[in-house]
Amino acid sequence: MKKALLAAIIGTSTLLASGTAAAQVKPEDVIKFRKGVYQVIGWHVRPMGAMVKGQMPYDQAEFVRNAEIVAMMSTVAPHAFVAGSDKGDTRAKPEIWSDAAGFKKVMDGFQAEAGKLVQVAKTATTVDQVRGQFGALGKACGACHDNYRNK
Amino acid sequence: MKKALLAAIIGTSTLLASGTAAAQVKPEDVIKFRKGVYQVIGWHVRPMGAMVKGQMPYDQAEFVRNAEIVAMMSTVAPHAFVAGSDKGDTRAKPEIWSDAAGFKKVMDGFQAEAGKLVQVAKTATTVDQVRGQFGALGKACGACHDNYRNK
Numbered sequence: 001m002k003k004a005l006l007a008a009i010i011g012t013s014t015l016l017a018s019g020t021a022a023a024q025v026k027p028e029d030v031i032k033f034r035k036g037v038y039q040v041i042g043w044h045v046r047p048m049g050a051m052v053k054g055q056m057p058y059d060q061a062e063f064v065r066n067a068e069i070v071a072m073m074s075t076v077a078p079h080a081f082v083a084g085s086d087k088g089d090t091r092a093k094p095e096i097w098s099d100a101a102g103f104k105k106v107m108d109g110f111q112a113e114a115g116k117l118v119q120v121a122k123t124a125t126t127v128d129q130v131r132g133q134f135g136a137l138g139k140a141c142g143a144c145h146d147n148y149r150n151k
Numbered sequence: 152m153k154k155a156l157l158a159a160i161i162g163t164s165t166l167l168a169s170g171t172a173a174a175q176v177k178p179e180d181v182i183k184f185r186k187g188v189y190q191v192i193g194w195h196v197r198p199m200g201a202m203v204k205g206q207m208p209y210d211q212a213e214f215v216r217n218a219e220i221v222a223m224m225s226t227v228a229p230h231a232f233v234a235g236s237d238k239g240d241t242r243a244k245p246e247i248w249s250d251a252a253g254f255k256k257v258m259d260g261f262q263a264e265a266g267k268l269v270q271v272a273k274t275a276t277t278v279d280q281v282r283g284q285f286g287a288l289g290k291a292c293g294a295c296h297d298n299y300r301n302k
Contacts, residue, residue: 036190040227043184072223076191 034080185231
């Protein structure tokens with residue numbers, strides 16, 4: 001019943017691309033997947049942050065690798081907010097679905113800044129050259145965390 | 152103390168590339184990250200499996216997208232087995248670290264087959280053309296699950 005309801009909701013979702021596959025999964029599985037996506041994002045943002053803050057030596061290849069993973073995950077993230085996955089062990093705010101246009105905007109911003117960071121890092125031989133774009137990515141992250149995530 | 156110990160262990164790890172960053176994290180955080188990686192992998196393997204089994208219509212672009220994410224995650228996975236992260240809420244077997252060469256071999260196999268699947272899918276206009284390589288990826292997954300993961 002719950003599954004059928006989720007499938008029905010997903011059918012009308014404007015966010016979700018891979019509706020058919022997702023229609024077969026339970027909300028709690030979507031939430032696990034979503035948390036997984038953000039675990040992977042966080043893991044790779046952290047060393048970039050440490051380099052930018054001078055807590056770790058700047059390693060361009062490693063910075064690019066981290067940025068590429070975050071960029072790919074930024075394209076995965078929107079798929080992790082399947083309608084109906086707002087209940088349970090999650091900090092996702094209902095506004096993600098009630099304000100779908102606003103949420104799409106911050107998600108698009110995340111993708112744009114993450115993609116730019118890869119490009120910038122590929123030619124950045126010093127940490128000073130990535131600092132600005134890393135900051136822009138941080139702002140894009142914050143735009144979502146501040147408005148669409150519970151404390 | 153625990154953190155210092157982990158850092159010491161990591162220092163001698165042959166597996167880990169990004170040692171400096173990982174040295175600052177707790178084993179339980181490594182485990183969370185590792186589970187996140189496999190959540191992302193599983194989420195994207197499933198629709199490919201459904202297409203191969205005929206449970207979902209074959210969609211080449213979507214198949215390629217899923218395969219690309221799995222391929223990238225196959226390069227991330229080895230970083231998620233930081234030495235010292237064998238205790239806690241994990242099914243990782245001690246053999247991952249005691250048989251590092253064997254584990255590297257199955258991880259390399261995973262990367263090779265996942266990478267090949269992307270290449271195959273890019274030119275596969277029918278599901279029959281991806282079935283064989285998807286099976287090869289499944290075998291590569293199993294090689295690790297059977298030997299390095301507890302039931």
